[in-house]
Amino acid sequence: METDRYAAWRSLLQAQSTVLRAIEADLVGSGIVAPTWYDVLLQLEGAPLGCYRMQELAEKVVLSRSRVSRLVDEMVAAGMVARAADPSDRRAIHVALTDEGRAALVAARPRYLESIERHFTTHLSEAERDGLVASLSKVAEAHSGCRTVVA
């Protein structure tokens, strides 16, 4: 039935926005970096070479390149990250954590983990979590090779 095949997608949209709002409400005015900044810091911490090019970072945090460009502007001004030239390709620009950025990440992490735990994770069993990861990864992977679908 059409409705059933559509239901999973609706659940996804509904759940994400509900939880996201709860987390934001949770953290507002706490002195902790905002979700978008937190995500940038987190991704950079996990970068294999310690930094990403702007474009890579944009993919990781799921924002447009232009948005990331401005975000990095602000975060550089706040001392959280630093831009660096790539000697091998002078078109590219690397972004890396500063000590201050790493400290902000460390300070924010427990608050975010706790909030995600409380508003999302705790409502699911281990099996349900595993199921979500398995299902949603399948969806995401199906798209990873599709940047250019048509020849």
Next chain:
Amino acid sequence: METDRYAAWRSLLQAQSTVLRAIEADLVGSGIVAPTWYDVLLQLEGAPLGCYRMQELAEKVVLSRSRVSRLVDEMVAAGMVARAADPSDRRAIHVALTDEGRAALVAARPRYLESIERHFTTHLSEAERDGLVASLSKVAEAHSGCRTVVA
């Protein structure tokens, strides 16, 4: 492990944005109403009494009241929906589909269903879809009673 408890949430964010972008890319320039409008039309179609108050509509489509207020402005101008006074409470305003809105919905529906099918549903088994709905509904329900957590 902390990372594992966090993984399901990350999957969710990643999958939603990936699929949403694919759907939008799919439908751009097709003459079909944009996703936000489609969602409004869809919700109004499903309204038990054929209409919603602004506030109810805002909850359904997961947008702020102010955003919905402006959205409805535009959609009224486009002839898709109509505002109507509530005789029993003159503070409230009802929004309902017009014939034109219903026609736009009917025209758009197969395109949206097909796109959601192709970018999302088709990648999941029936069991996986059921699992998603079950898990994510639990999360959403856990929040429905939490509008005012603290006394």
Next chain:
DNA sequence: TAAGATTGAGAAGTCAATCTTT
């Protein structure tokens, strides 16, 4: 010409303040 990053213009969305009715 292509790829990488940034900038300009504007769309989409939010919060706080306001107006009206209860």
Next chain:
DNA sequence: AAAGATTGACTTCTCAATCTTA
């Protein structure tokens, strides 16, 4: 005073155009 809707000022985000290097 409180609930429902709208408005004003603002943040967030995107697309298209541009600049620079490959």
